[in-house]
Amino acid sequence: MAVIAEILIAALIVLGGAFALIGSWGLARLPSLMTRLHGPTKATTLGVGSCLVASMIYFPFLGGTWSAHELLITLFLFITAPVSANLIAKAHLHRQRTNTDVEPMDGVRDALPEPGGDTEWATFGVDRAEGR
Structure with missing residues (x-):
């Protein structure tokens, strides 16, 4: 079971890093504010979320106790990112x-x-x- 958890954690971290890189690249390279909003609100949110989920899996398998901090951060991130993007788009x-x-x-x-x-x-x- 430990090998499966390690593979899952590694895959989530690599996937999260790829999403964060693509989102950051989109933020830097896209031409206007309305197109630039998609990078941080979609790709980077998924990248940070998958890294947090990997952290939620890692610590119980390390021998520590499970903590709800990562889950709460992930939920807060997935709730606030679309709302803030909508408000930025309306203001623009x-x-x-x-x-x-x-x-x-x-x-x-x-x-x-x-x-x-x-x-x-x-x-x-x-x-x-x-x-x-």
């Missing part, structure tokens, strides 16, 4: 809409309604009846 879209200094995404500025009125900024108050 709002800033892009209200600030003319920011470069617009491929024709998105033309598709958004004019500022003002009773619209909510989270959805930009898109009127589905007008076909916008």
